[in-house]
Amino acid sequence: MATKLKNKLGIGLWAALFSFGLSGLLSLFSLGSHYVHRDYFHTPEFRSELDQFAQYVNLFELNNITLEKAKQSITVSDDEIENYREEMGDLTIQISSLDEQYQSRIEEALAAGNPGAADIYKAERDKKIDDVTKVYGSDDYARAKLTAEKERQLEGVFKEREQYRTDFLKYKDQIQYYFESSLSDNVYTNLKASGDTPVQEQINFSNMRYITNYSISNEPPGYKGLLDMELYADTMIPYKGQFAVARNLSSASPIMTEYHAYKREQMTLWTYALASIAALILCAIRAKQAMAIPSSANRWRVYYNKLPMDVRALLAVSTSICAISLIASASDQFLYLFSNPFVYGWKMVIRIAAASICLAASLIQGRIWVAQFKDGPAAKKDWANGLLPRTGRRIRLLCALAKQHVADAFLHKSIGVQLLTLLAIIYGLGAASWIISLHPALMIAYAIMLAGAGIPIVMLIVRKAGYFNRIVLQANELAAGKPGQELPVSGQSVLAMLASHMNALTNGVKLLQNEQAKSERLKTELITNVSHDLRTPLTSIITYTELLKKEDVSAEDKLAYIEIIDRKSKRLKVLIDDLFEASKMASGNVELAKDKVDLVQLLQQTLAEYDDMIRDSSLQFRFSAAEEQVYAYVDGQKLWRVFDNLIGNILKYALDRTRVYISIRTLDNQAVISFKNVSRYEIGDNADELFERFTRGDSSRHTEGSGLGLAISKSIVDLHEGNLEISVDGDLFKANISLQRME
Known part of the structure; x- marks a missing residue:
């Protein structure tokens, strides 16, 4: 009993172990590169956060200049003035454009009886023309305009910079830093002095979980092109220092939360991967014993083999794809396992269980397929009876029938041409109705076209249908053996030709009926003539034979009777021989x-x-x-x-x-x-x-x-x-x- 149960569960347990092992390996391959680092502080994600904090330090510490000081350093070169004028274009064109722009407004105001608005437009126009003229006529005026434009851009840059101050302060509370330059006495740090210990010596592994050296360039980001950078040439030096994460940093801080989460996820992943490898090794050891098809599955093989081969192939491929997809999905759930272990843990278990079922079904089908392909001729015959080959044959048959129908439609070219013309007109009217739906104004034209083309077509179809119905009725009459009246034949159309042929058939039926009546008459006469011609000599033979039987017949009469009997017998023989000869001739034998x-x-x-x-x-x-x-x-x-x-x-x-x-x-x-x-x-x-x-x-x-x-x-x-x-x-x-x- 235990052995039987073991055989039943063997392939199922093997499929479950294999699904579990494969999902673990997939999780390792997809997430291993992320969890291979020593801890969270050595991951690219933390390095990215560190680089972002370095930019904030550069922005708010190393290059922390005021807006007023930045404005004072703005310069405008002669080349910038020339470029500005070139971007504006030719002065004459600018003035002409402004005249055209305001002329219509002025005329509209005057036409509306509003001279005050017209005067305002004129003053505005003259002011802009005067401004453009001064830009082209005075370098100082142009320099002042460009300076004002750069000041507005600087105000935007500083306003945007303040949006990042909150993030800077958040990182500043979690990451310690110390930066100095060999070319300057300036030191920047957020470390607090502790007794006589120098600040820089506080960064050591006894106090810090993580320490890294870092270099920051203090080139003012966002200011280049707006400021005269030569004024800050003395500050354009790199700063070198260190970033560190303190050991006493609160576990509730975002960085430490990520640190502990990474450590927990890393341990779980490697445990999962090792268990998966062990499961796959066990599967490899037990592969041969587990591949045996359980006896319970053999009962379903008969029903399974009744399915068309291509349907069975599709079913096998579907279960295999389903198993692979479920294993991959279970592996994906591992990524979210730590956010909600209960929910995503159950999802992983359900997916692995479903993948095991699909994998076991695929393996059983595979064994059945292998057994079937050993019998090559039977497999070919089975495939020929599959759904796809049958569908292909049916499609080819339908295509051949369609081709034949098209060919039949053009057996008479006039019918084919009329059919194409009729279809073209119908589709043309349909397309015209669609155009009318887009342009209702064309409704009258469409109605005229419909009346001019549609009504004659309907009348033609009705006339042809009536003519065709008369031909059908005539055919029914002929099938019933009633020739009926001849059909009228007019024109040279196919229906007229068909009517002419029906008239010929009608005349043929009438002739056959006459021939049949004649045949019946001749048959009656034949029977009568045969009976007469055979009976006459036979009667004479019988009569004279009876006379010979009488005793009172003289010898002379007997000779006469015998001569008559002989003559009539020969006559009867001639008749029979001729009848036999005629029969042989008629049969062709x-x-x-x-x-x-x-x-x-x-x-x-x-x-x-x-x-x-x-x-x-x-x-x-x-x-x-x-x-x-x-x-x-x-x-x-x-x-x-x-x-x-x-x-x-x-x-x-x-x-x-x-x-x-x-x-x-x-x-x-x-x-x-x-x-x-x-x-x-x-x-x-x-x-x-x-x-x-x-x-x-x-x-x-x-x-x-x-x-x-x-x-x-x-x-x-x-x-x-x-x-x-x-x-x-x-x-x-x-x-x-x-x-x-x-x-």
Whole structure:
């Protein structure tokens, strides 16, 4: 139990001893130079008082002349007269200045109907002019004026000298002195004769606490320049003597009070310093044992480590600075300890105790920091999550956002310029209002400026805000799927551009809605057509299969039924294969085996395969090619499928006894293959729907075909990065294929 308590108090006691020791050393360093002297009489402070008393002795004893005697010694030289005249300036200028000075006063007096005052001003002016004229005209007159000026200065000096007589008498009662000169018989002392003992022999260490030799020059202070110093040449000799402090001087005297106070403070300081040194030595001996962190502090380490690293660093630095400041403050309190020991003693104890707490906290934090810095990566990560780095990142982010916002404001220069202009006008009006507060007379001008600039700006802002609100409402309508009416577009402003774009979006939404309706219709037709085209052969297969199951069917009928079932099965297979092919083409999951292919030869081969059907039909085919060979980088098999679909459709849907035109031509770097024929069935105006799957030229769906040919053909051409266009002009059907040409 005792060991545990010792561990808990170890670092606290060590911090208290260290704070006490450091405060004592600081007190010694700051006050030691003052208390290193033998006693108070050997301090610079007492020496300063002694020098001051020596000046008083010189003033009131060694050079104690009367005012009348000093005045009698005043002299004025010719050089002083010339200097006096030069300081006054030119005589003509002086007279002119006096005339100007009094002329206005005289005129004012006459204007006020007061001739008596005017006469007084004139007399005063004439007197001053006469005085100035005499100074320049007579040396004796000038000498008399300068003498009178010096007498006034002497009177001031003697009046000031009397202010120090009280201090002289105070020191005279406490400090003994004896001064004499080898050049004169004059002796000055405040010692009293005692029997047959000469006065000077009374100054010895058996009678005096302190004795010092001193030399005083008796040059009259404050008189130089006023007196003729040659009259006192016989007294201009140094006096030598001694100052002393008697042993029987009363302890209540100011000097003895300072003497005893110094001795007491000196003893206390050195005792404090020695105790501090002993405390620091003990701290050095017990440093290792005291640095162990008490177990009670470990409980707080978890909470301490939850703080951001920079906050912990600030806390550690703050406690350290606080400890140092409190120790220095405790050291400063020692200076006032002797004036009120109880008050300032308690202040020292409180400061040292507070410094001990702060120092102990700093030491514990230091040990924790050392343990943390041993794990370098963890410390770096901890610092990255600190308050300062996070704040820095946030500031950089805000700066980047501000920079981006400024850049965004000038994406359209007109908006940026308008914004700057508006801000300049607003700040200008604000500055003008501040000027008006200083100069209310400009209020009317400010009102005119406000009406001329402020009202148009307000109207412009209101108009722009209304226009912007209409655009916002239109955007809300579009978000809800309601196109609404188009916005009016006027001018070339950014808002007008935005309104134009909103109108384009409105038209786009309307077009998408139409396309969606069309898509829904085509989807319904697709389902209907797929169901019809698949169900028809399937129904025939089921029907004739049921007939074959009957026993009374003849062999000839069976063969006929089997032939029908075979034909319908093949028809169903074609439909399924075409549907699978169309799905693959639409998904783009088709690999092309591209090669250099002659399009003219490929088209001729395709026509040759239909040669018998063409001969049996009543159609007249016309083929033309601009060049004998037109090459393209394509998949020949897939492109043959396109040509096969188009020629097959022509044979199925072209009007009997009409001509069919097929041509190949080159246009720039494109190869264009055209198919033209007259349709047997009415196609309608919307040719794009022919590309939809299961769409056939025969809407009654009595002809052969899957309705997927054109959809597959367009997908194949798109995979070749080409273009298949269909146009209808009445019953005239046109199909144009454009492919990239190779040289």
